[in-house]
Amino acid sequence: MRKILFLVAVLVLMPSAFAQPVYKTTADILYRNGKLTAYMRERCRLDVYHPKHKKDFPTVVWFHGGGLKAGTRTVPEALKGKGIAVVAVNYRLHPKVKSPAYIEDAAAAVAWTVRNIETYGGSAKRIYVSGHSAGGYLTSMVGLDKRWLAAHQIDANAIAGLIPFSGHTITHFTVRKERGIDEKQPVIDNMAPLFHVRKDAPPMLLITGDRKLELLGRYEENAYLWRMMQVVGHPDTKIMELDGHNHGQIANPAHGLLLRFIKRIEAKQK
Numbered sequence: 001m002r003k004i005l006f007l008v009a010v011l012v013l014m015p016s017a018f019a020q021p022v023y024k025t026t027a028d029i030l031y032r033n034g035k036l037t038a039y040m041r042e043r044c045r046l047d048v049y050h051p052k053h054k055k056d057f058p059t060v061v062w063f064h065g066g067g068l069k070a071g072t073r074t075v076p077e078a079l080k081g082k083g084i085a086v087v088a089v090n091y092r093l094h095p096k097v098k099s100p101a102y103i104e105d106a107a108a109a110v111a112w113t114v115r116n117i118e119t120y121g122g123s124a125k126r127i128y129v130s131g132h133s134a135g136g137y138l139t140s141m142v143g144l145d146k147r148w149l150a151a152h153q154i155d156a157n158a159i160a161g162l163i164p165f166s167g168h169t170i171t172h173f174t175v176r177k178e179r180g181i182d183e184k185q186p187v188i189d190n191m192a193p194l195f196h197v198r199k200d201a202p203p204m205l206l207i208t209g210d211r212k213l214e215l216l217g218r219y220e221e222n223a224y225l226w227r228m229m230q231v232v233g234h235p236d237t238k239i240m241e242l243d244g245h246n247h248g249q250i251a252n253p254a255h256g257l258l259l260r261f262i263k264r265i266e267a268k269q270k
Helices: 002-013 037-045 100-120 134-146 173-180 218-231 250-268
Strands: 023-030 045-051 057-063 085-089 122-132 163-167 204-209 237-242
Touching: 002 250, 023 085, 023 173, 023 250, 037 250, 045 100, 057 100, 057 134, 057 250, 085 100, 100 134, 100 218, 122 250, 163 250, 204 218, 204 250
Parallel strands: 057 085, 057 122, 122 163, 163 204, 204 237
Antiparallel strands: 023 045, 045 085
């Protein structure tokens, strides 16, 4: 009985040894400044989910999907409690805006994170960018086409890694629709991640669903981006196809791959 009472006393007196990390969410932050429209004030907002008693942690900037026409920010459940911060971002949507407004917002959100994440305890040198579908497209555009972050005096190569989930690598179908181009007509211009392949880009993990279940051509265009990154000599582009998962099903299993990717990159930097 005394042994049991002693063990209980130890547990009570040493709660920190068994306590779970504490996380906090700071919500509805306006990430753009200057002269803003009412719609920009509504949509250009983000939430920061982060561990409270940890320093220099990695951060994932997360862009939701929805074809650049729908969707809203949320912190993926699979990324909660993993020792990282997640910056969940809203951006303006078609038809209220047209390209390149979506990419401009994405770049502004990444720039905000670079400049502000240390306030929350994170490291500006350990920022990863990811998103699903349209969010994957925005991820690749911001990370590969350097002009968008350059507008904020930030080098896209400062991003620690890019992890697009099933994003277009050709010009997005909504952008093509804005130009009167049929969604089945592939286009590779300066609004396509494929247009911006380069050897010095950040490490990149491309994740898609099963090629037989994915949206039309989505696996193949990602495979082409992977191949062209090899051609230009990029040292760290990988592609993973999730067998048996369609476009909408890949996000949850892909989050595990994202966390593994971050762990690998972080280990290389030590």
